[in-house]
Amino acid sequence: MVEKSKISKLIKDLSKEHEVFAPVKRKGLVSFKRVSEGDETCLGFQNTKKPPKEILFPQTQTLFTFKVDKNGVEIDESPTTNRKMVLLGVRPCDARSFALVDRFFSSGEFKDPYYLRMRENAAIVGLACSHPSSTCFCMSVGGSPIGKEGADILLVDLGDSYMMETISEKGEKLIGKLPWLKDAQNIDMEKTRKLRVEAEKAVQSKVPVEGLSKKLDGIFEDSLWERLREKCVNCAVCTYLCPTCYCFDILDEEADGGRRVRIWDSCQFSFFTAQGSGHNPRPSGKEMMRQRVMHKFNYCVKNFGENFCVGCGRCVRECPANLDLREVIEKISSAEIR
Amino acid sequence: MNAIENSIREIAKQLLCEKKVESIIGYEQGRIPLRSTPCFVDRVEDVQRLVWNATCDINLAKYLTGRKGKTAIIAKGCDARSIAVLLNEKQIAREKVFIIGVPCTGIVDRKKVEEKLEGKEIFDAAVESETIILRGEGYQSTLPKKDLLCNSCVTCKYKNPPVCDVFVGTKTLESTEVDEFSQILPIESESAEKRWEHFKEELGNCLRCYACRNVCPLCYCKVCFVDQTTPEWFGRTNELSDTMIYHLVRAFHLAGRCVNCGACSRACPMNIDLSELMKKIEKIVKERFNHEAGISAEKTPPLGEFKMNDPQEFIK
Numbered sequence: 001m002v003e004k005s006k007i008s009k010l011i012k013d014l015s016k017e018h019e020v021f022a023p024v025k026r027k028g029l030v031s032f033k034r035v036s037e038g039d040e041t042c043l044g045f046q047n048t049k050k051p052p053k054e055i056l057f058p059q060t061q062t063l064f065t066f067k068v069d070k071n072g073v074e075i076d077e078s079p080t081t082n083r084k085m086v087l088l089g090v091r092p093c094d095a096r097s098f099a100l101v102d103r104f105f106s107s108g109e110f111k112d113p114y115y116l117r118m119r120e121n122a123a124i125v126g127l128a129c130s131h132p133s134s135t136c137f138c139m140s141v142g143g144s145p146i147g148k149e150g151a152d153i154l155l156v157d158l159g160d161s162y163m164m165e166t167i168s169e170k171g172e173k174l175i176g177k178l179p180w181l182k183d184a185q186n187i188d189m190e191k192t193r194k195l196r197v198e199a200e201k202a203v204q205s206k207v208p209v210e211g212l213s214k215k216l217d218g219i220f221e222d223s224l225w226e227r228l229r230e231k232c233v234n235c236a237v238c239t240y241l242c243p244t245c246y247c248f249d250i251l252d253e254e255a256d257g258g259r260r261v262r263i264w265d266s267c268q269f270s271f272f273t274a275q276g277s278g279h280n281p282r283p284s285g286k287e288m289m290r291q292r293v294m295h296k297f298n299y300c301v302k303n304f305g306e307n308f309c310v311g312c313g314r315c316v317r318e319c320p321a322n323l324d325l326r327e328v329i330e331k332i333s334s335a336e337i338r
Numbered sequence: 339m340n341a342i343e344n345s346i347r348e349i350a351k352q353l354l355c356e357k358k359v360e361s362i363i364g365y366e367q368g369r370i371p372l373r374s375t376p377c378f379v380d381r382v383e384d385v386q387r388l389v390w391n392a393t394c395d396i397n398l399a400k401y402l403t404g405r406k407g408k409t410a411i412i413a414k415g416c417d418a419r420s421i422a423v424l425l426n427e428k429q430i431a432r433e434k435v436f437i438i439g440v441p442c443t444g445i446v447d448r449k450k451v452e453e454k455l456e457g458k459e460i461f462d463a464a465v466e467s468e469t470i471i472l473r474g475e476g477y478q479s480t481l482p483k484k485d486l487l488c489n490s491c492v493t494c495k496y497k498n499p500p501v502c503d504v505f506v507g508t509k510t511l512e513s514t515e516v517d518e519f520s521q522i523l524p525i526e527s528e529s530a531e532k533r534w535e536h537f538k539e540e541l542g543n544c545l546r547c548y549a550c551r552n553v554c555p556l557c558y559c560k561v562c563f564v565d566q567t568t569p570e571w572f573g574r575t576n577e578l579s580d581t582m583i584y585h586l587v588r589a590f591h592l593a594g595r596c597v598n599c600g601a602c603s604r605a606c607p608m609n610i611d612l613s614e615l616m617k618k619i620e621k622i623v624k625e626r627f628n629h630e631a632g633i634s635a636e637k638t639p640p641l642g643e644f645k646m647n648d649p650q651e652f653i654k
């Protein structure tokens with residue numbers, strides 16, 4: 001158990017060996033920032049605008065620097081660090097997103113060392129949701145407001161203090177460094193059990209994803225997509241704010257030397273699939289929209305056995321046109337296959 | 339349902355029945371409180387979906403370009419001004435669009451509402467003429483609407499569409515007392531260093547999601563300069579130098595054309611008020627060229643035309 005008044009002490013102690021990231025409110029925007037002792041954290045928030053994925057999968061990441069001259073190519077990989085991190089206050093949907101994204105970065109013949117190194121060095125301290133938002137639909141996609149997947153420790157808000165449940169070995173090690181934590185009593189366990197039931201019941205929003213992958217197999221060429229995408233403006237709000245969207249591009253900044261950087265990319269940009277020849281296999285919003293839905297609810301199911309959506313509802317809340325993913329899924333699910 | 343909605347639906351029905359247009363672009367109720375969503379109607383039975391209220395935030399002119407067939411569009415003051423610019427720039431043909439003008443009393447800024455509620459969840463909301471009633475877990479609050487309007491609406495001078503084919507309802511009284519550039523006064527009067535710090539802080543949060551560009555009806559370039567690769571004008575990272583170039587070049591490109599509808603600010607997921615930057619450019623254009631964008635479809639923006647007697651005083 002950790003009392004709420006001791007969060008600053010918790011951050012101080014964790015900071016001895018780790019960089020600590022936690023939700024901070026600045027100018028009305030709650031986002032994950034590096035914090036140190038005394039910084040005001042914002043753990044009573046609904047969820048951060050941006051998911052914490054940017055800490056482990058930065059939007060702009062220098063992979064290495066290089067120099068090309070008559071003697072050949074010189075590569076300096078020192079920009080990549082081995083810093084140890086703690087992500088404190090990660091909502092269960094976002095914690096689960098790491099478990100999903102891990103599968104992408106670690107599957108197949110080639111593992112992604114840049115992501116995996118950061119991931120290995122990061123401990124995720126989850127924060128259970130006592131009051132899920134109206135746009136949350138984690139329960140429909142295999143999550144829970146008190147879910148543990150992807151987290152090493154889970155904090156449950158019990159009023160004046162948080163119950164800290166260790167989930168993994170990494171979490172146990174972390175807790176071991178905090179001898180001042182109090183043991184949870186039976187009454188705390190009981191409160192947590194009650195909270196779980198209440199929180200799960202509070203997730204009102206439901207999305208029909210059962211059988212969706214199979215359904216999508218049959219409607220690739222359907223005219224439905226044209227209708228579904230009509231109001232989409234093809235910005236990257238949904239993909240950039242999505243905790244499970246992992247698409248990226250790699251650029252060399254100069255030909256004769258400079259940085260090789262990895263940047264986020266989005267299937268919602270026409271540039272995403274533009275080919276050198278000028279041909280674009282996904283020429284319009286229809287194909288881009290279809291790609292987003294297919295990738296999350298069909299291709300990932302085939303490749304990794306899961307829908308790559310954790311039901312955080314960010315795309316629902318933040319879409320400039322209020323194009324609601326829940327509605328898109330409903331329309332697809334109820335569509336007749338011709 | 340309000341009287342304006344009723345009239346909109348009647349007009350929409352008539353237009354479809356008489357085959358005067360193929361479709362109508364309007365707004366319908368969104369799935370979450372305080373949101374509306376664009377609605378494309380091409381069947382008479384669907385006109386019932388059309389709504390008009392202070393949450394109708396997106397600038398529908400965005401959807402006009404590239405549409406096949408004659409389209410009717412619901413346009414508040416700023417939307418109609420964007421349409422006027424599009425007409426002037428020959429992006430749409432006058433005979434292909436039927437403008438249903440509506441009087442606007444300002445659009446609710448949901449970010450201001452969120453700020454006011456300090457993160458409390460809204461279960462449902464009702465927007466009345468003067469107030470917004472919000473209800474959530476353990477609270478109900480009635481807030482004055484005027485404090486929660488978008489910045490661009492607070493200083494708006496054209497609440498009624500200057501260009502339209504039919505006008506619905508009663509014209510909103512245009513305010514004559516508000517200084518249209520009051521919003522930028524505080525930052526304008528700062529030193530160059532302070533202004534730089536301000537924009538660095540604001541734009542430093544940019545995600546490069548291009549929501550601002552993509553909701554803008556006047557950002558219609560087939561290939562935006564940021565997407566060009568031969569040559570690649572600048573980097574695609576979200577580092578400050580790159581994001582700054584994107585926003586500054588976009589702002590210049592909109593000089594004399596932007597109607598300050600505020601769609602970019604409303605679309606920004608990171609709460610960057612881009613209309614602030616645009617308002618300054620609007621002011622410069624007004625002072626230098628006595629031009630206001632989108633007041634008529636006939637007047638070409640100053641940077642879009644060439645005159646032999648251009649004073650060119652900046653060439654020394």
